[in-house]
Amino acid sequence: MLQCLSIKPRHRPRLRVVGDHVPMVDVFITCAGEETEVILDTLRAAAAVDWPRDRMRIVVLDDKKSDEVRREVELIGLKNSSIHYSARTKIKGMPHHFKAGNLNGGLKYVSTLEGEKAEYIAALDADMIVESFWLRAIISHLITEPQLALACPPQLFYNVPKNDPLYQNLALFFGILEAVKDSIESAWCTGSGYAIRRSALDQIGGFPTGSVAEDVYCSNLLLGAGWKTCYVHEPLQWGTVPDSFSGHIKQRARWTIGTVQTSAKLNFFLYGRICRGMSFLHRFCGFVFTLGTISTVSSTASLLMFPIVLVSGYRLVAYADNDQLKWLIRLAFFSLFINRINEFIAFTPVGYRFAWRGNLGTLWMAPYHAVAIVRSFVLPSWLGGAMASFASSGSIDSVINERDARDRAPLVRRLRVILLNGGVLIHVMYILFTAGAVASSLVRTFTTTADTWQDRLFYVLTHAGWPPLVWLVASVACTVPIKYAVDPPAMPDREDLLQRDKDTLIAHPTEGAKRARWGKSNLLHEGFYVLITAYTTAIFFGSWFVK
Template sequence: MPKWKRYLYYTAPFLALATLAMYWLYFTLRILFVMSAQRKNRKTFPMAWLFIGTEIAVAIPIFMQSFWNIFILKKRNRPQLRVRGDDVPSVDVFITCCKEEVDLILDTCRAACELDYPVDRFRVMVLDDGGDNNLRVAVKQLQLGYGNLYYRARTKTPGVPHHFKAGNLNYGLDEVCKLEGGAAPYMAALDADMIPEPDWLRGVLPHLLRDDKVALACPPQLFYNVPKGDPLAQSLDFFVHISEPVKDALGVAWCTGSGYVVRREALEEIGGFPQDSLAEDVATSTLMLGRGWKTAYVHEPLQFGTVPDSFGGHIKQRTRWAIGTVDTNIKLKFCLWGANIAQMKFFPRVSGFLYAILSLFNIPLTISLFALPIVLISGKPLIAYSNTDQLRWLIRACFAALFINRLCEFALYLPAGYATGQRGARQQLWMSPYISVAIVRSFFLPKWLGGQKQAFKPSGSIKSELNERDVPTRAPLLQRMRVILFNYLGIWHVIYCYFCLAAVSLTTSRCIAENNNTPDRSLCLLTHSFWPPISWLIVISAFWTPVTYAIDPPSMAPREDLLDVDPKTGVKRPKEAMKKTGWGIRDGVFEMEYTATTVFTAVVFIMSFFY
C-alpha cells in the first residue's frame, strides 16, 4: 500500500480499542438506564431488554474481530523469499479432484507441470476421487509430454468409509512411496481449480527451509471468476489480506486447503491428514500446532482458482466450512485441553476457540435478528430511561460508538478494500440463518427431527440448475425465484423483511395517531422504531440479498474467456483484469443506506444538545 494508507491502517488497533470501549459504555448505559426506569416506574420493560440483546448479538462479531485487530502492529518477520538454482528439495505435488470438469482439472495439471522448478525435483500426481474415465484418458495423454505426471484413483468399497478429501490425500501419501525414489520430504497440494503461478514452489518452500520447526506454509486462496461487485461476498480478501497476516504474526497461520507445502515428517507425526473432519486443512494445521510445530502464511499471489458460480454452490460451500470448523474444534475440545494440543501455545488456542464460537454464534445471532420485528411490532419502546438526561446520554454514546466504528472500518478494510469489508459484514447477517440451520441439524438434532450427518462435497462438483451467471443459458426469472426462494429457503428472508417493514409501518402509524404534537411524535418515533442507527434498515438490506441475486444475478463470461493461453506451453493463467474485484451497483446502494443512517445518527446527536 502507499505510505499514507499504511500509516492509516496502523491506526486500526487504536480505533478498534476505542470502538470496543465505546460499545461497552453504550451497552452499560443502556442496561443501567433500563434498570433505573424500572425502579422509577415500578414495571418491567421486556422489549427494551430484548432490543438490547439484539444489539449486543449484532455487535459481538465486531468484538471478536476487534480482538485480532489489536495485534495489527505486531511484526510477522515473513519476508518475500525464493529458492534459487537447481539444487532444491524434492516435492510431491498432489492435485485432488472429484467430479469437477475435466478441462478445469487439466488447466491446473498443465500449470503444475510447467512450474519454474527443476523437473527432476518434483512430481505431479492427480488424485481422482471421482473415478472419471474421461479424466484418466486425458491425463494419460498429457503424460506423453510430462514424464513427472501421474494419475491415481483409489478403489472405494460401498459401505466402507473413504473419508473424503482427507482419505484421498492419505492415499496419495501412500502411493508416492511406491514410485521410484520413494516419497519426497515435502508434499504440496492444489485443489482441482487452483492454477499455480510459475514460482509457487520457489516462493513457499523457503519458509520451511529457513526454520526446521515450520511444518506447513500456505499462500492465500485467490480467485479469478468473482463477478463485479461480488454480490454474495465470495472473495476471501478480508480473510487473506487482513485476518491471516495478523494470525500469522501470532503464530496461528491456518492451512487454507490449497497451495500449501507441508513437511512430510510433520504429517507422519500427526498420523497423516485427519480423516474424521470435514475441514481437514484446518484440522491438520491445528494438530501440528498442538504438537509444537510452527505454521507460516505466505502473503503472496501464488495461486488463483474459482469460486462456486451459483447461489446453491456458495451456500453449500460456506455451511460446510462452518460445520467443519465447529466439528474440528469439538473433537479438539475447543483447543482448551487434551493430548492433541498439549504443546499448543496461547494464541493458537485462543484462535481455535474464537473461530469455533464465532461459527456457533450464528445461532443466537439468528434468534436475535428474528426477535427484532417482534420488538418493533409490539408497540413498546425500544429504549427505556427515567429522565431526558439519560436519553441524551444514550444518544451521545450511540453516536460516539457508531462514529468511531466507522473510522475503524475505513482504516481496517484498507488492505482488502473498503467494499470487501462491507460485503463481508452484510454476509455475516444474511448467511446466519443458513449456517445456524446447518449447525443445528449437524450437531443438535436427532435424525428423526431433521438432523443429518454432513458429507464433504467438493465445491467444483456442485452443479447449478440455474446457470444464473451465464447469460445465454440462464434460467428464466420465475425459475430462479422458485429455486432460490423455496429450494434454498430464501423465502424466510422475504418473510423476515416484510415482517420488519410491516412492524415499522405499524409502529410509526401508532406514534403519529396517538400523539398530538410534533415533539411528542418525534420522541415516540425515535424510541419506538427509529432509534439510531436504524439497525433494522441495515439488517433488511442485508437479508434481501438472496432476492436481489435471484432477480438480477451477476453475469460472467465463460471461464475460458477469463484466461490467457501461453502459445508455447498451452498453460492457461488468469488475465490480470480478472484478479481484482471491482465495485458493483449493490455496493453503491448499500453505502447510500449506510451513509444515510450515519447522517441520521449525527443529526439526532446534534439535536440532543438543543432539546
C-alpha cells in the same frame, strides 16, 4: 479481540529458493468430479512451475475415478514422467473421509513409487492454477525455518462477478483475518496451494479425518504438536468460486460445519493432550473463531427479535429517564463512529468496499450458517437433523445457469429455485415482517397517550428510530439474495478469462480477470451506509438540544 492482540504487524519477507539443488516435493492435485478441462489446466500449470523436474512428483488424486481424467492425465504423463494418476479404492459402507481420505490415499500411493521420499508435500485443489514461482516461494519459508511445518498462501479467484453480489471474493478473510492470525503465529491452512513438511505430517498421523475442514484440523494439530505454521501473503494461485447460488451456499455451509467439527475434536481449544503444544494465543484464536461461527445462531435470533419487539410495542432500548436516554444516544453514535474509523483503517489493505460488502454478507448468510449448525449438531434425525454431505465446490452444477446470459433459466424458474429451494423465501418474509412491524410502531406513535412532540419524538427514537437503525441494515442485507435471483450477474465462459499458450496449452488468468470489478450499483450500498451514519449523527447532535 484478535486485532487488539496483533498491533505489531507481521511482514513476512518474500523469499525464493534459488538454483537446482532443491528438496524433493510431492504435489497432490485433489479432484472429485470437477470438469476435466479444469483439472487439466491445474495439472499443466503445476507441471510447468519453476522447479527441477527430477525433484518433484505430481499426482492427480481422482476421487471420482473418471476414465476421461485418467486418460488425459496419462497422455500428458507420456511427455513428463513426474506426472502420475491415482484413484483410491473406496469400499461401500466404509467411511471414506472425503478430501482427507483422498490425501491420505496420495500418501500411500507415493510410498509405492521408486526414488527418494519427498521432504515436503504440496497440495492443490482441482481448480487452482499456480504461478510459475509457487514452489520456490512456498518451500523457501520451510527451508529457512526448521520448526515450520506448514506454509500456506491465500486463495485468489479469477471468475468473481462484477460487484461481487454474494461476497465470494473473500478478500477480508485472506487479506485481513489470515494475516492477523499469522501475526500471532496462529496461521491456519487455507486448503490449497500449501506445502507441509512430511516429517511433521507423519508425526500427527497423516491428514486428520473426522472433519470436512481437514485443512483447519491439520494446521491446529501441528500447532498442538509444537510445530509452527505461517501464512505467505503472496498471489501464488488463482481458482474459481462457485458459479451458482446453491453452490455458494453449500460451500459456506460446509466450511461452517467443518469449523465446528474441528473445534469439537480439539475440545474447543481449551484443554487436552491434543492442544498441549498450543500457546495461549493459539487457543484464544481458535476459540474466538469457533465462537464467531457458532454465534451465527444467536445472531439470527437477535435479528428476528427486532421486528418482534417492534410489533409487540416494546422499546428497543431500556432507560430510566430522559437524561440516561440522551447518553445512550451519544454512546450509540460513538460506537458507530469508532466502528467506521476501524473499517477504514483495518480494511485499507484490501479496500474499503470489501468491508461493507462483507458486513452485508455476514447478515444475510447468518440463517444458512445457523441452520447448518442446528441440523448437524443439535437436531436428532427424526426432526430433520443430518450432517451435510461433502461435495467439492467445482462439482456442484447449477440447474438454472443463472450466470450464463444466453442460457439462464427464465425469471419465474429462477425465483422458484432460489427462493424456495435456496431458502431465500425467509429473507422475503423477514423484509415484509420488519416493514409491517415498523409501520405498526409508527402508527402507534400517534395513538399513544403522548401529547407533546417531544414525547412522540422519544417514542420513535426508542422504537423504530433507534440509531443506527439495525432493522433497516438487516433488511437491506436481506435484499442481496433477492436481487441476485431477479438480476443475476452475467459471466463470460471460463476460457475467456484465461490466456492460453497455443503450443503447451498452459493457461493463466488474464490480468483483467484477476482484478475486482465494480459498477455504479456498488455506490448504492455506500450511499445507504452514509445515510445511516448521517441519521445517527443528526440524532447525536439533537440530543444536546432536547430537554
